[in-house]
Amino acid sequence: MAIPVSQAWTVATYVIKQKLAGRKRYPLVLMLEPLFRCNLACAGCGKIQYPAHILKAELTPEECFKAVEECGVPMVSIPGGEPLLHPKMPEIVQGLIDRKKYVYMCTNALLLKEKLHLFKPSKYLSFSVHVDGEKEHHDFGVCREGGHDIAMEGVRAAVAAGFRVTTNTTLFDGADPNSVRRHFDQLMEAGVDSMMISPGYTYDKAPDQKHFLGRARSRKLFRALLSNRKKRWQFNANPIFLEFLMGKRELTCTPWGMPTFSIFGWQKPCYLLQDGYADTFQELLDEVDWANYGTESGNPRCANCMVHSGYEASGVNYTFGSLKGLIATAKAMFGGLYEDPDAQKLLNDWKPTNHGQLVQIGSGILSAESERVNHSESLAVGD
Amino acid sequence: MATEQQEHLKIEELQQLSPDQIEVMAGRDRENLEGWIPALATEAEVKDAFEKAFDYRGDVTLTLKSGEVVEGYIYDRRQGSTLENSLVRVMPSKGEDRSRRSIPYSEIAALNFSGRDTAAGKTFEAWVKKYWEKKAAGEKNIQIEPEKLD
Ligand code: SF4
Numbered sequence: 001m002a003i004p005v006s007q008a009w010t011v012a013t014y015v016i017k018q019k020l021a022g023r024k025r026y027p028l029v030l031m032l033e034p035l036f037r038c039n040l041a042c043a044g045c046g047k048i049q050y051p052a053h054i055l056k057a058e059l060t061p062e063e064c065f066k067a068v069e070e071c072g073v074p075m076v077s078i079p080g081g082e083p084l085l086h087p088k089m090p091e092i093v094q095g096l097i098d099r100k101k102y103v104y105m106c107t108n109a110l111l112l113k114e115k116l117h118l119f120k121p122s123k124y125l126s127f128s129v130h131v132d133g134e135k136e137h138h139d140f141g142v143c144r145e146g147g148h149d150i151a152m153e154g155v156r157a158a159v160a161a162g163f164r165v166t167t168n169t170t171l172f173d174g175a176d177p178n179s180v181r182r183h184f185d186q187l188m189e190a191g192v193d194s195m196m197i198s199p200g201y202t203y204d205k206a207p208d209q210k211h212f213l214g215r216a217r218s219r220k221l222f223r224a225l226l227s228n229r230k231k232r233w234q235f236n237a238n239p240i241f242l243e244f245l246m247g248k249r250e251l252t253c254t255p256w257g258m259p260t261f262s263i264f265g266w267q268k269p270c271y272l273l274q275d276g277y278a279d280t281f282q283e284l285l286d287e288v289d290w291a292n293y294g295t296e297s298g299n300p301r302c303a304n305c306m307v308h309s310g311y312e313a314s315g316v317n318y319t320f321g322s323l324k325g326l327i328a329t330a331k332a333m334f335g336g337l338y339e340d341p342d343a344q345k346l347l348n349d350w351k352p353t354n355h356g357q358l359v360q361i362g363s364g365i366l367s368a369e370s371e372r373v374n375h376s377e378s379l380a381v382g383d
Numbered sequence: 384m385a386t387e388q389q390e391h392l393k394i395e396e397l398q399q400l401s402p403d404q405i406e407v408m409a410g411r412d413r414e415n416l417e418g419w420i421p422a423l424a425t426e427a428e429v430k431d432a433f434e435k436a437f438d439y440r441g442d443v444t445l446t447l448k449s450g451e452v453v454e455g456y457i458y459d460r461r462q463g464s465t466l467e468n469s470l471v472r473v474m475p476s477k478g479e480d481r482s483r484r485s486i487p488y489s490e491i492a493a494l495n496f497s498g499r500d501t502a503a504g505k506t507f508e509a510w511v512k513k514y515w516e517k518k519a520a521g522e523k524n525i526q527i528e529p530e531k532l533d
Contacts, residue, residue: 214405300393
């Protein structure tokens with residue numbers, strides 16, 4: 001089982017209660033961003049591009065607890081920035097555990113090994129380590145040679161210390177499914193409980209705007225990746241959401257399903273888009289014109305989105321929306337290896353592309369690519 | 384809400400195709416706004432300028448009609464039907480009182496994109512170029528360091 005039975009039970013009863021109460025919009029996971037500063041500076045990330053006074057600001061533990069209580073979610077994910085840079089992160093995590101919330105503390109793991117002793121293993125706590133692929137893919141994605149080795153060292157140390165460990169892999173244009181499948185094997189061998197996976201975020205603010213997958217290519221990639229799965233692979237994802245990524249299902253976005261709270265307040269409308277901030281969760285629910293969001297809305301910023309923060313809650317809704325949904329989910333959970341000869345052929349014939357920049361650093365493929373770059377551009381980041 | 388000008392590549396793409404056929408999404412235009420002092424002569428200019436200021440990843444300087452100068456980061460804006468009921472929300476970067484402020488558009492005399500655009504130039508292409516330069520120079524453990532905050 002990829003998640004503890006108690007967690008599955010808590011989530012199931014929470015969703016059923018919301019449905020029985022006739023609530024149309026309810027959150028499932030709070031994305032709690034206690035700070036934006038980070039010890040990496042990935043070129044694809046738009047979360048850390050702020051002036052220094054904003055990067056120095058952080059939420060207090062009390063502000064974090066208030067946000068969690070305000071929206072009432074059973075699960076809290078703590079992205080950032082890098083949460084381990086927050087001096088009060090152990091206190092925040094413990095406070096959430098005391099409130100019986102299932103916590104996913106997202107980290108690039110650069111500091112995980114040295115800070116592990118500040119946390120206690122618990123069924124309520126998972127370290128969600130960001131590892132974007134095999135060594136060179138990850139290193140290139142995070143713009144740091146050696147980043148993968150440090151992250152995997154953190155994973156192994158956390159597993160050895162008895163913590164629950166999940167991983168989080170984001171795929172951009174140019175991702176090679178054969179390599180990602182090897183990456184899954186490596187993660188399971190390292191002892192992780194389960195893996196999360198998502199197409200790259202279409203952050204409006206991301207400095208890199210050229211390597212986000214469109215829907216057609218996302219489906220092809222995820223079909224090759226997730227069909228003919230190995231039994232040992234455990235995913236921390238709603239199975240219906242994974243079927244959506246593989247192109248086997250249609251889902252519409254549930255942007256309120258994973259609301260984001262940060263130093264600015266409640267982000268309108270979702271984790272990816274910033275159309276302003278609400279001061280309370282209720283204000284977020286009431287003031288956002290939800291019809292303007294989701295792929296079907298025609299909003300250009302939603303057009304290629306298939307990410308978990310918008311669609312995983314839709315999968316959960318499908319699961320609990322009808323008997324058909326429950327049966328489909330059970331089938332996917334207990335027998336879903338998705339044997340598919342055509343997908344196997346797709347995988348066998350897959351040619352790693354070199355149009356994306358997320359390719360092997362050591363392969364030399366990038367040399368030609370790099371010559372074509374616009375020489376007027378320079379890295380503004382401190383290096 | 385980004386302006387149409389900022390979104391035009393995506394809008395053009397979507398006019399040709401449905402999202403389900405798109406292989407790789409068009410990005411959005413990145414405008415070079417650093418140092419820009421927009422004319423705030425008409426209501427449309429004011430609204431457009433604050434929309435861009437909200438999108439901008441650097442600090443701005445607001446000169447209020449009272450003469451007060453507020454420097455900080457615009458993290459939100461609310462557009463109402465008039466300039467009186469439209470406002471920007473600012474996190475000040477200077478002064479003793481750094482608490483957030485809401486300032487109606489109608490009280491603002493001038494806007495200056497005075498702070499550095501913290502998102503400018505940080506592309507994969509730039510990283511690739513820098514990477515290969517460093518590699519060629521024999522460097523090891525090549526990385527982009529986050530900016531120093533002090
Ligand atoms: S489709 Fe949903 S999750 Fe994706 S950007 Fe739009 S509102 Fe956000």
